[in-house]
Every structure is written in structure tokens, then in C-alpha cells.
Amino acid sequence: xxxxxxxxxxxxxxxxxxxxxxxxxxxxxxxxxxxxxxxxxxxxxxxxxxxxxxxxxxxxxxxxxxxxxxxxxxxxxxxxxxxxxxxxxxxxxxxxxxxxxxxxxxxxxxxxxxxxxxxxxxxxxxxxxxxxxxxxxxxxxxxxxxxxxxxxxxxxxxxxxxxxxxxxxxxxxxxxxxxxxxxxxxxxxxxxxxxxxxxxxxxxxxxxxxxxxxxxxxxxxxxxxxxxxxxxxxxxxxxxxxxxxxxxxxxxxxxxxxxxxxxxxxxxxxxxxxxxxxxxxxxxxxxxxxxxxxxxxxxxxxxxxxxxxxxxxxxxxxx
Numbered sequence: 001x002x003x004x005x006x007x008x009x010x011x012x013x014x015x016x017x018x019x020x021x022x023x024x025x026x027x028x029x030x031x032x033x034x035x036x037x038x039x040x041x042x043x044x045x046x047x048x049x050x051x052x053x054x055x056x057x058x059x060x061x062x063x064x065x066x067x068x069x070x071x072x073x074x075x076x077x078x079x080x081x082x083x084x085x086x087x088x089x090x091x092x093x094x095x096x097x098x099x100x101x102x103x104x105x106x107x108x109x110x111x112x113x114x115x116x117x118x119x120x121x122x123x124x125x126x127x128x129x130x131x132x133x134x135x136x137x138x139x140x141x142x143x144x145x146x147x148x149x150x151x152x153x154x155x156x157x158x159x160x161x162x163x164x165x166x167x168x169x170x171x172x173x174x175x176x177x178x179x180x181x182x183x184x185x186x187x188x189x190x191x192x193x194x195x196x197x198x199x200x201x202x203x204x205x206x207x208x209x210x211x212x213x214x215x216x217x218x219x220x221x222x223x224x225x226x227x228x229x230x231x232x233x234x235x236x237x238x239x240x241x242x243x244x245x246x247x248x249x250x251x252x253x254x255x256x257x258x259x260x261x262x263x264x265x266x267x268x269x270x271x272x273x274x275x276x277x278x279x280x281x282x283x284x285x286x287x288x289x290x291x292x293x294x295x296x297x298x299x300x301x302x303x304x305x306x307x308x309x310x311x312x313x314x315x316x317x318x319x
Contacts, residue, residue, distance in 0.1 A: 010095045011088040011171045012079070013266060019086065026083040032282045033076045039285030040065040042299055050298045056134040057123070057238070058295075060116045061288060063143050064245075067112065068281035071105035074098055075176040075277055082175075095177040100158040102176065102277070106253070107201075108150025113246050114208040115142045120239050121215040125222045153201060173266045174273060181269075205254075212246055241288045245280065252276035 015025040043065040047053045078098065082088060090098070122133050161179050167187040174181045216239070223235045252275040289295050 007092055007166055007170050009089045009091050012090055013173050013175050014088050022083040022086060026080050029076050029080045032278060036072045036282040040069045043285050046298045046302045049302060053298055056119050056139045059139050060119055063112055067105050067109040068284055071102060072278060072281040074102040079175045096162050099177040100154050103157055104150050104154035107153045108147050110205055110208060111146035111149050114211055115146055116242055117212040117215040120242060121219055124219050124235055173269060209250055216243060244287050245284050249280050
């Protein structure tokens with residue numbers, strides 16, 4: 001009977017055994033990854049460079065873009081490399097590192113989304129107290145708390161997952177290292193300990209979800225009391241992108257981890273995992289910039305500035 005100490009690598013789920021489809025998967029993921037890099041990179045650069053965007057809402061958005069970049073970088077490049085080189089292997093330590101970092105960034109992102117809903121609640125329901133409750137120091141502390149909580153959560157789950165003896169092979173029914181798939185390889189009674197930790201994490205996440213729902217219930221009540229349509233439109237334009245991001249992230253992640261085993265299948269698990277781990281980091285920049293005129297104008301300025309400087313540089317080089 002093998003255990004985790006004798007496993008030197010895991011075998012990830014391949015999207016296809018056909019070479020043409022493997023290359024199609026590579027190019028598709030490459031396009032999504034480049035879109036995520038470009039979109040989130042633009043948001044980070046724009047918010048960092050534009051003094052007008054140095055507000056709590058955009059500070060949290062910068063952190064979200066950074067977490068999106070990190071989370072998609074934990075899964076997509078390795079999957080692309082495997083498809084390109086026609087392999088399924090990932091080393092034991094590589095799998096542990098991937099799982100830890102992915103859980104870290106995903107958990108921190110969810111906690112940050114909860115903080116962002118609180119930011120919108122204060123801005124709309126208690127605007128006179130916004131500067132007091134969300135000063136620069138408070139914003140830094142809340143963002144740091146999201147990152148630290150995600151780190152501790154990931155450390156605890158990863159340490160417990162890889163402390164379990166594994167005796168059911170080394171093949172994972174997923175394109176990246178995911179806790180439920182590794183638990184399927186365990187034959188230890190400690191499995192229940194890890195399952196308990198997962199339940200605690202899910203309950204914590206559910207608590208955050210309840211806080212988000214309660215925040216938006218108060219927000220919508222306050223917005224509907226605004227007398228002017230222009231005021232309502234402005235309030236909704238700052239809230240709806242965040243609500244769309246939360247809905248996409250939470251619905252797919254909860255379905256991935258809480259769906260009953262009776263409807264579980266490798267194909268369904270693969271599709272759902274792509275929806276919560278790959279799609280949100282790529283579309284979040286589009287969602288946030290679509291209805292935010294201030295952010296769109298700042299992005300245009302940064303792009304124009306970059307093109308002007310590149311033209312001046314090329315002229316200087318030619319001289």
C-alpha cells in the first residue's frame with residue numbers, strides 16, 4: 001500500500017488526449033491568461049498612477065486585481081505547459097505549492113470582496129461617516145486582514161491535506177491540485193479531520209456571504225430612497241459591478257465545493273473549476289470598467305501616455 005511519502009508526482013487531468021485539442025486548449029488558455037494579465041495590469045497601473053483614484057474603493061479594487069493576477073497564475077500556466085508538452089505530471093512539492101498559493105489567493109479574494117461590500121455600504125448608507133470609518137489606515141488594516149486570513153486558511157488546509165496518507169494512486173480528476181481531489185486519494189481516518197476543516201472554511205465563507213447579502217439589502221433600500229434618477233443611477237453604477245463579481249465567484253465556487261457527489265463527474269468538475277478559477281480573473285476588469293466612467297477615463301489616459309512615450313522613445317532611438 002503506497003502512501004504520500006512514496007508519491008513523487010501527481011497526474012493532472014488532461015483536457016484531451018488528442019494532440020489537436022491539446023493545442024487548442026493551450027491557445028485558448030493563453031488568450032484568457034493574456035486578457036487577465038492585460039486587464040488586471042491596466043487596473044493596477046491606472047489606480048497606482050492616477051492620484052484621483054487614491055480612494056478606499058479603488059484601493060480595494062487594486063488589491064482585487066492583484067489577487068486575480070496571482071490566482072490565475074497559479075493554475076493556467078502549468079495547465080498550458082502540460083498541454084503544450086503533452087504531459088500530465090506535476091511534482092509532489094509543486095502540487096503542494098500550487099494548492100497552498102491557489103487557496104491563499106482565492107480565500108483572500110473572497111474576504112476582500114466582503115470588505116468591498118462593506119465599503120459600498122458605508123459610502124451609500126453612511127456617507128457622512130465614510131472618511132472616518134474608512135480612512136487610509138483602516139483600509140490598509142482591512143486589506144492586510146484579508147491577505148493574512150487567506151494565508152492562515154491556506155496554511156492550515158494545505159498542511160492537513162498533505163499530512164494524510166495517500167493510498168489510492170496519484171491521478172487527480174482536475175487540471176490543477178485541488179483539495180477535494182487529493183482527499184479522494186486518502187484512505188486515512190484523518191480524512192474526517194480534513195473534511196471538518198473544509199466545513200469550517202465553508203461556514204466562514206458562508207458567514208462572509210451573509211454579510212455581503214445583508215450589506216446589499218441595506219444598500220438597495222437606501223438607493224431606492226434617493227429622490228433623483230441620476231443619483232440612483234450613480235449609486236447603482238458603483239455597486240452592480242461588485243455584485244456581479246461576487247455572484248460569479250460565489251455561485252461557481254460554492255457549486256464546485258458543495259455539490260452532491262451524486263451529480264459529480266470529471267467533465268462537470270472540470271467545467272465548474274474553470275468557471276470559478278479561470279473566468280473571474282479574466283472578466284473582472286471588464287465588469288468593473290464597463291460602468292465606471294472615472295476608471296475608463298483614467299485607463300484611456302494611461303494608454304495614451306504609454307503610446308506617446310513609446311513614440312517619443314522610438315524617435316529618440318532613430319536619432
